[in-house]
Amino acid sequence: MLPLLGLYVALAVGGYLVGGVSPATIVARSLGRDLLRAGSGNPGATNAGRVLGRRWGALVLVLDLLKAYLPTALVLASVGLVGALVVGGAVVLGHVVSPFLRGRGGKGVACAAGAVLAVAPLVVVVAVAVFAVVWAVLRVVGEASVVATAAVVVLGAAALGGVVPWVERPTGGWLVLVGAVVLSRHGRNVRAWWARVRG
Structure with a gap:
């Protein structure tokens, strides 16, 4: 038990x-x-595209996605689902609260999408469709990012309740947590979306 706990901490x-x-x-400074x-x-990625140009924004988007997808997929294949959820969630947290940027960070949409893609690819398909x-x-x-992320949270909650059989219950709980982290970085967008919904 202790060696396994140590692995998850690592x-x-x-x-x-x-x-x-x-x-x-990194791209901007270069x-x-x-x-x-x-x-x-x-x-x-959004701000990179706005400041540096769409080509650089697209590059950052891909890099953010891969930054989460690759380690999560690697750990899923070598350690298992729980390890993948741990590392994927940690990557997203590090992205939004970076130790190298004094606690600042991105909003986590592309990064979270990469982690989710590794453990529940169909959820990403649904989220992309909602975003579009x-x-x-x-x-x-x-x-659009807020609504797509909210859809991920809803799917995660439904999976926890056993309503979405193609998403395992541990993954469902993880989706709710990851989605909540991303939504917490979109306060202004959440308020704007809610204002639109209320009319």
């Missing part, structure tokens, strides 16, 4: 440090820019 710490590495910041002082001040529909109506990335 995975959590390693995942957190990996998540803390900010591709957006181009002589500082995303923490430009645009929205957020070191993520909402974006087509509102044309606002932030609010």
Whole structure:
């Protein structure tokens, strides 16, 4: 039991440090820019695209996704589901609260998508479909991200209740937690979306 606990602690710490590495910041600095002082001040793919250009924003998006997907998929294959959930969640947490950016970080959408893709790919398909529909109506990335993330939380809660048989219950609980972390970084977008819903 203790060796297994030690393994999970190591995975959590390693995942957190990996998540803390900010591709957006690295790319921006290589181009002589500082995303923490430009645009929205957020070191993520959306702000990178706004400040550096769409091509660089797309690159950051892919890197953020891979940053979470690769370690989560690797641990899933070698250690198992619980280890994968630990490392995937830690990567997302490190991304949004980076130890290398003094606690600042991205909003976690692409990073969370990478982790979820490794353990529950069909959930990502649903989230992308929801994002596409909402974006087509509102044309606002932030609010579309909020609704897509909320859909992930709902699916996770449904899986916990045994309503979604293609998502294991531990994964369902993890989806709720990861989704909550991402939503916590979208306070302004959540308020804007709620205002739209209330009319």
